[in-house]
Amino acid sequence: MTVRALQEHRDELEADLQEFFHLDLEEFKKHGRLSLHKIYVCVKSLMRKPGRSTLLMALDEATEWDAKEYILARLSDGMELANYLFIQANSGESSEEMPLPTPIRRPGEPDPETQKPKPEEFASGKEVAEFFGRMSSL
Structure with a gap:
């Protein structure tokens, strides 16, 4: 998940890392100060923030x-x-x-x-009368 997030949703991941964890993704790229494991832990945490994480919303619209x-x-x-x-x-x-x-x-x-709406099928008058006739004879 972490690699996919880095490849396909870099902007959203970068925004969430900055907002929630005050981490700069450029530190990972330029200086190696941010480990891949730490990014993984942060992404795992972001998966539990529906309605707040832009990364989660990019992966699944229903989590908006x-x-x-x-x-x-x-x-x-x-x-x-x-x-x-x-x-x-x-x-x-x-x-x-x-x-x-x-x-x-x-x-x-x-x-x-x-x-497209499904066509509604109603019972005919005859079917309704037969049903109630059977019910009254029980």
Whole structure:
């Protein structure tokens, strides 16, 4: 991982080493004062800093957020859906149809516009009647 980070994501690694550990990657290159093992230990530590490490974000876009942001997004989506369902349940039949709330986009997930929605299949009236007929005969 350390060699890959040095080769492919040098700028991000250099920024994180400077920000979190106050280490200069040029010391490794020019003077050899920074060992490869020390860089490895720092990179290993950076892998546990989701939402803060630019190297980790470059390797995996989903790590742009830490657990707190994901929890807040889930709470927000849940609240919006609960409000939507409450309004739908308590509005009259003649009221205007509301669109479903759009969930907050998470890092690393594809845009909902690019995904094709799956066609919904509902049971026919006959199938529903047969189901309830079987249920009432139990």
